[in-house]
Amino acid sequence: xxxxxxVMYALFLAQQQGSILAALAQNAGNNLSEPLKDGAGLxxxxxxxxxxxxxxxxxxxxxxxxxLLVAWNLILLLLSSLFSSRMSLLMAVVVxxxxxxxxxxxxxIRPVRMILFASAIFAVLGVLNFFRNAKYYASYDIDNPALxxxxxxxxxxxxxxQVSGGVSSAIFxxxxxxxxxxxxxxxIMVPTFFQEKDGAIVVGSDARYANxxxxxxxxxxxxxxxxxxxxxxxxxxxxxxxxxxxAGIIYGHCKQYKSGMALGAGLSLYLxxxxxxIFLFNQGIVVYxxxxxxxxxxxxxxxxxxxxxxxxxxxxxxxSQRSPHSLKRAIISAK
Numbered sequence: 407x408x409x410x411x412x413v414m415y416a417l418f419l420a421q422q423q424g425s426i427l428a429a430l431a432q433n434a435g436n437n438l439s440e441p442l443k444d445g446a447g448l449x450x451x452x453x454x455x456x457x458x459x460x461x462x463x464x465x466x467x468x469x470x471x472x473x474l475l476v477a478w479n480l481i482l483l484l485l486s487s488l489f490s491s492r493m494s495l496l497m498a499v500v501v502x503x504x505x506x507x508x509x510x511x512x513x514x515i516r517p518v519r520m521i522l523f524a525s526a527i528f529a530v531l532g533v534l535n536f537f538r539n540a541k542y543y544a545s546y547d548i549d550n551p552a553l554x555x556x557x558x559x560x561x562x563x564x565x566x567x568q569v570s571g572g573v574s575s576a577i578f579x580x581x582x583x584x585x586x587x588x589x590x591x592x593x594i595m596v597p598t599f600f601q602e603k604d605g606a607i608v609v610g611s612d613a614r615y616a617n618x619x620x621x622x623x624x625x626x627x628x629x630x631x632x633x634x635x636x637x638x639x640x641x642x643x644x645x646x647x648x649x650x651x652x653a654g655i656i657y658g659h660c661k662q663y664k665s666g667m668a669l670g671a672g673l674s675l676y677l678x679x680x681x682x683x684i685f686l687f688n689q690g691i692v693v694y695x696x697x698x699x700x701x702x703x704x705x706x707x708x709x710x711x712x713x714x715x716x717x718x719x720x721x722x723x724x725x726s727q728r729s730p731h732s733l734k735r736a737i738i739s740a741k
Contacts, residue, residue, distance in 0.1 A: 408698060409458040412451025413482045419449055446599050446690055452486045453691045454698055456494050457669045459483040460502030464509065484530075492534050499527060500679065501672035508661070508668055531555055565621055566629040566683045572619035573632040582616050586639030594638060594645055599690040627684040634685060649687035653677050656696070667703045670696060 462479040465471040487495040507513060532555035543554045576582035593601065614621070615636050621628055634642040653674045660670030673695055677686050686692050 408451045409454035409479065409482045409486075412449060412454055413485050416449040416452045416486065446694075450691065450694060452482075453491075453494060453695060455479065455483040455486045456497045457501060457673065457695060457699060459498050460505055460672070461666060461669060463502060464505045467506070468509065487534055488537060492531060492538075495527075495530065495534070497673070497676050500676040501669060504672035504675050505668060508671070509664065528555065531559075561625070562627060562683075565625050566627070566632075569615065569619050569621055569628040569632045570682075573615055573629070573635060576616065576618035577635070582618055582635075584639055585635075585637065586641050588641040588644075591638035591642035591645050594634065594642055594685070594688060595649060597688050597690055597693045599693075630681055630683060630685040646685065646687075649685075650678065650681065653687060660699075665703060666699065666706065669699045673699070 459479040459482065462471060462476045466473060466476045483495065483498055532551050535555045535558050536551045539558065540549075540551075540554065543549070543557070548554055548557065573582065614623075615632060619632075630646070631643065634646055638645075657671045657674035657678070660667050660674070673692070677692065680686055
């Protein structure tokens, strides 16, 4: 329900910019996300698709929900990824893979299935990239969607290596200015919605990384290590280890569950996997997703207990004339 409300409202805001279909037809999908960059709001709920889609798929595989519900959640995820954030799709994939392995301990996936799964993800990312960035690649005479997607992957994986190497070399050479303090850098532990907009870790200008690295100004996920060091220095990196520690605790705790709480472990796993590229631990959407998981699970427990109590109240009236063994079976059935 949260995912549906968020995606529909995001579509409404995007439509205010102009026709969504026309923008996609003109390969200008990136323009649709402009009205969604004003901070937290109802449109933020669209990120619930990150946990709703993989959870619905896992429930369907366990034959505990309908295919219609799975299809609806997957459609919401694709819509959100199409004009908003492709990272949502990757997060959902990691969460699903974790959940699938979690409920099927010892499962072994054949290489053929792995290749098919990876190919499907590459194809979906290729479609999303084409609708968002085809005009950009056309300016470089690249019109093959598969090649566009390959260059896009190289860009988002290559820039962290380039920036990390350049910044570290400058640090060891003594040409990178010393910045930050232990007191000031603790701000990276504060959720972004409590920070001023100009206090973000990544500063956008040609002066990034003290002019030690040449990287395109449009790239913002260049290296969590370099971005933190660039703004807060070594003390910032030390504080970031505390964030990793907390994520590890959440992962270990949530992994104990077989219910929706296990989503917290899958989400933590993605944050740790992305740590080399982008610092997500304090992002507002991440905090929101954890709150959605925890409060959603709490609501589920309350509703289940209410249902259980109602069923238990019905047991005596139905079984007043039954034998003790029959009464015991009725109570077990109610549970």
